Amino acid sequence: MLYHRIILAVxxxxxxxxxxxxxxxxxQATGAELTILHVIESLNYAYGGDVPIDITDIQTQLQETAKERMSILEAQIDVAKKETCVTQGGIESEIHRIAEEKQADLIVVGSHCRHGLALLLGSTANxxxxxxxxxxLAVRVTKD
Structure with a gap:
């Protein structure tokens, strides 16, 4: 099966x-277009909406930092057609939403080797x- 639109969630x-x-x-092997996606988990989402302070500045700073890091990552890979997207919300639901919006054939995510409690609770890749x-496609990543 050839892939035409790939979402890389990092x-x-x-x-x-x-x-x-x-x-x-x-x-490169399939000629697919690449969308690089990073999801910032909203602090409101992470804490069930019970954040007693104004987090607008924090969220803005997280967005700016993510965009800078995305630019660096984008410059490090060699793909003809690529687009970057930084979004905010629930990680899995946003990845699914963008994949549907972009009509992706494949989502590529990293899978960190988890052990113990982290393994039982699941992972983003799962x-x-x-x-x-x-x-x-879950790509196994380990720290060297």
Whole structure:
């Protein structure tokens, strides 16, 4: 199966380049268009709307930092057609929403090796897999 539109969902950690390189390789092999996506989990969403202070400045700063890091990541990968998107909300639901909006054939996410309690509670990659509108590739990333 050839892919035409790939969503690369990154958390902007140092390991993101490994996941990005895998997505770039797939794009080069299939001629697919790439959308690089980062979701900032809204503090209101993360805390169930019970944030007693005005978090507008914090959210704005998170957006600016994410856009800067996305520019750096975008410059590090070699793909002809690419678009970046920084959005805010629930991580899995936003990845699903953007994948549907872009009519993606594949979502590429990093899968960190989790152990213990983190493994039992699940991961973002697992959350993306369930309910995704297309194929999902979880790229195993480890700290070197």
């Amino acid at each position: 958390d902007l950690t140092d390991e993101s380049i490994k996941v990005a390189n895998k997505a770039a390789s797939l794009c 959350g993306v897999l369930h309910g995704a509108p297309c194929d999902v």
